[in-house]
Amino acid sequence: MGTKNNSYDRIYEIVRQIPKGQVATYGQIAELSNLAGKARVVGYALYRVDLKNLDIPWQRVVNAKGEVSNSPLRFGTDYLQRSLLEGEGICFSDADKIDLRKYLWQPKL
């Protein structure tokens, strides 16, 4: 067993399981990836995914407030994220927020 960076691969595997029309939070992904409390690492991993254009639904991961996270480093990809989510049937409120009570992914035990 030689590889030591399975953490990111685990994150990608979890994100890939988020169903269409639903969203998950960074903290939730971190917990499912055996990285509880390390949500920032998830954000960093997804930042790299976007650059690689992999088949990972990165747009379905939002912050704990139910909103798309903004960053000057993303230029316009935050708008793209919202557009993709709306295309999956997810609605944003007037405050640009998602109703997590309705759309939050709840993986079965």
Add this chain to the structure above:
DNA sequence: AAAGTGACTGTTA
């Protein structure tokens, strides 16, 4: 090698 930065979150006020 040390310090700074960040697609986050929970607590506190």
Add this chain to the structure above:
DNA sequence: TTAACAGCCACTT
């Protein structure tokens, strides 16, 4: 309700 702090860890300089 929003805003400020601290904690967390990987990556860059």
